[in-house]
Amino acid sequence: MLEALIFDVDGTLADTERDGHRPAFNAAFAEAGLAWHWDEALYGELLEVTGGKERIRFFCARHAPEFLQQADVESRIKELHAAKTRHYMEICARGIPLRPGVERLLREARADGLRLAIATTTTPENISALLAPDLLALFEKVGAGDTVPKKKPAPDIYQWVLAQLGLPAAACLAIEDSANGLKASTAAGLASVITRTAYTAEHDFSGALALLPDLGQVTVPMLRFWHASAYDGDKKS
Numbered sequence: 001m002l003e004a005l006i007f008d009v010d011g012t013l014a015d016t017e018r019d020g021h022r023p024a025f026n027a028a029f030a031e032a033g034l035a036w037h038w039d040e041a042l043y044g045e046l047l048e049v050t051g052g053k054e055r056i057r058f059f060c061a062r063h064a065p066e067f068l069q070q071a072d073v074e075s076r077i078k079e080l081h082a083a084k085t086r087h088y089m090e091i092c093a094r095g096i097p098l099r100p101g102v103e104r105l106l107r108e109a110r111a112d113g114l115r116l117a118i119a120t121t122t123t124p125e126n127i128s129a130l131l132a133p134d135l136l137a138l139f140e141k142v143g144a145g146d147t148v149p150k151k152k153p154a155p156d157i158y159q160w161v162l163a164q165l166g167l168p169a170a171a172c173l174a175i176e177d178s179a180n181g182l183k184a185s186t187a188a189g190l191a192s193v194i195t196r197t198a199y200t201a202e203h204d205f206s207g208a209l210a211l212l213p214d215l216g217q218v219t220v221p222m223l224r225f226w227h228a229s230a231y232d233g234d235k236k237s
């Protein structure tokens, strides 16, 4: 039986990468006097790596190796990322719309007795900056950021959330937007539904239960049906 839905945040609840995180990174770089600018195309490449601090390191390795030579590079990256998080929260305060169907489905799922949780790579403060308090309150457990050492595509954040819920993977369904996210949820034993974004349109989503443009037309009975189809005969097909 389906008992819980576990939602990714960036790209799933809202299209935050292009219009939220990317300008926030650029604002932090400008503030620090760094001549780095992540345009939409470059940011698409950098999304190969999850985690903001990890993404800065990945960028430097390819485009600014001298930055990594500094003795205090780890604290510089932490400072840059903290500034980025501050800018991201300011952008959220101006409003980033949730993707189609997200708010409705969250409320319908709760009303139908499903438990809700979040498994994300993003920094915890970013979640309360993005979601209105009454919407955030619908989520029973939130796994985010550095809660676990290894980020997606590692399964750790999903495993942490499953342990917090006290549920087996088979009683849950993950909703994701990216190949890294699908790898993480699948490695944690979860069946997964994908809502693509412009950045993840070409990702490999083999093994997903359903591939959707968004949650606009999705209902709780559809989620229950897809979940049941994954466990026909107690064998994950």
Ligand code: XBP
Residues within 6 Å of the ligand: 008, 009, 010, 011, 017, 021, 049, 050, 051, 052, 053, 119, 120, 121, 122, 123, 126, 152, 181
């Ligand atoms: C996607 C990520 C995050 C964000 C940036 O998270 O990879 O790192 O891009 O957020 P999700 P931080 O798992 O929700 O798709 O800078 O806070 O890491």
Ligand code: MG
Residues within 6 Å of the ligand: 008, 009, 010, 011, 012, 176, 177, 178, 181
């Ligand atoms: Mg995502």
